[in-house]
Amino acid sequence: MKSLATFELLFGKNSPKQMIPKIALLAIFAVLIFVATPISYPFFRNSSSISLKNNLSKNPASAFDALDQSTSLPSTDIKECDIFSGEWVPNPKAPYYSNSTCWAIHEHQNCMKYGRPDSEFMKWRWKPNGCELPMFNPFQFLEIVRGKSMAFVGDSVGRNQMQSMICLLSRVEWPIDASYTSDENFKRWHYPSYNFTMAIFTTPFLVKAKATNSDGPTKSGLFNVYLDEVDDKWITQIQDFNYVILNGGHWLMRPMIFYQKQNITGCHFCQIPNIKDLNMYHGYRQAFKTAFKAINNLENFKGLTILRTFAPSHFENGLWNQGGDCKRTKPFRSSEAQMEGVNLEFYMIQLEEFKIAEREAKKKGKKLRLLDTTQAMWLRPDGHPSRYGHWPQENVTLYNDCVHWCLPGPIDTWSDFLLEMLKMEGRRSAGERVHLEAN
Secondary structure, eight states: OHHHHHHHHHHOSOOGGGGSOHHHHHHHHHHHHHHSOOOOOHHHHOHHHHHHHHHHHTOTTOGGGGOOTTOOOOOOOTTTOOTTSEEEEEOTTOOSSOTTTOTTSOGGGOTTTTTOOOOGGGSEEEEETTSOOOOOOHHHHHHHTTTOEEEEEESHHHHHHHHHHHHHHTTTOOOEEOOSSSOGGGOEEEETTTTEEEEEEEOTTSEEEEEEESSTTTTSOEEEEEEEEEOHHHHTTOTTOSEEEEOOOGGGGSOEEEEETTEEEEEESOOOTTOOBOHHHHHHHHHHHHHHHHHHTOTTOOSEEEEEOOOOOOOBSSOTTTTOBOOOOSOOOTTTOOOOHHHHHHHHHHHHHHHHHHHHHHHTTOEEEEEOOHHHHHTOTTSSOBTTTSOTTOOOOOOOBOSSOOSSSGGGHHHHHHHHHHHHHHHHHHHHHHHHHHO
């Protein structure tokens, strides 16, 4: 029954095995055993992986040392538990890597390197209401995505997420650079032992855009944004990807001039006479509407599209360009902070456009899922770099960063969410296959 154990390892114990007779189940697995090579981790068959473990085991800071890759972790029952609603609880075992063991951390998110004095912000985990969210298992994740590809499409917070995942996966294997270009905004990383590729497609607005003024009214630039034209730099590249994780938002707060059908239709804080101010929410909604429409219209795209919802910023005592900062050192409880204003509006717009796109996707046989990180991250004002993204004496013009996330830090939990979603998807797909075979 090794194949059964493997299925439970990958997708949890709530498998479709309960939905078919035992005899049929045994027959299926008997065939699998004879025609397929049993799944086993490269840890046992790959000398480079073994060497990596030996090297990392010398580092007492690696909490993954206690994780047996063959352990079947418990999984969330998708019918009974919303993994995105809950609280942050202490996790003394964290973090699972450090700034000295992971080279993938972007300098501006390398908070410990640049002197952040506290470390408790790294020692929390997300506890859903009514169930447990398993800790990210890198061995399990890489088995599920073996032979597949994953694209992160959006702004620099998407890059932040990908780099977090590289660090978490480093317990198993480091990727090799498989990029087609030297442009850091379009990197590809390949895991040879698993034939898994992840890529970043940086597209801050999701739609076509170009800067017309490097300063603009707020010193953050003025952009022409073509709300009905998706950005070709990513939409032409994702067709062969198995997973596409879409995100965006923060750039759509900047001064913009809106275009549709190549004509100016309005702007957001452009301060140009005779151009109607349509506010940033108009641009935000239209950008996501166009992005979803473009994905749904990709005729040969058979992958899973995942919307990673808006990650709130936490500027206090001023705006981002007016001295605002994020100095807290502990998470909020859900009862202590209610989301409101721009963060809430952006989140609700995303949910509305997602539901519209999901209905359209179903008609075309496509799949959209929601990675709802907004509520959890709203409770983490302590997780941002603030001033700890560079040396104090450096002659640089950088504002306090209360948008991105320190690594290690709360953003690592996004991989916990993602892995659980992939396990749910595996169970769902297996259930659908059983249903079709039964009919």
